[in-house]
Amino acid sequence: MDFHFNNFNPDQVMTFGLMWNFLPMIAALLVHLAFSAAVFNDANRLQKERGAVVFVNSWLWSLAVLVGGVLVALAYWVIHHSNLARH
Template identity: 75%
Template sequence: MDLYFNSLNSGQVMAFGFMWNILPIIGAILVHLAFSAAVFNDANKLQREHGSLAFVNSWLWSLAVLVGGVFVALAYWVMHHSTIAKH
């Protein structure tokens, strides 16, 4: 086992480290895109059914989720779909 790790050069080690550092970033980008698309579709549906959304329109909610991620998506859900929003 030690023989394998001793035969790696510094370029291979750096490439391996770079791959494991970039994967979480790619995952976060995909999650932000997916949540943004879902909020955009849901906001458009709510706008058609109810006429308006809380604070801003669907594309701005989508942009906010794209930048802010899961926490902004949670805020959107609380304002539009939770029992708090019904009162």
């Protein structure tokens, strides 16, 4: 049995492959945006309640999470909300 992809031209195959390569990048971008927005809202709330956020302003924390992703969001959480922050 011989399989031939006569119905697909090379441009269609390339476009299909590129689409699947971009999906993880789009998903990562959406995660970065969501975490950045959440950190921005939380940092603004902390600024109103406590008067300040550790190290930098809320918008700079948000920018750091946007660039650094989940690891920077984890660092933000450890600094502001974990048991380590309360000691």
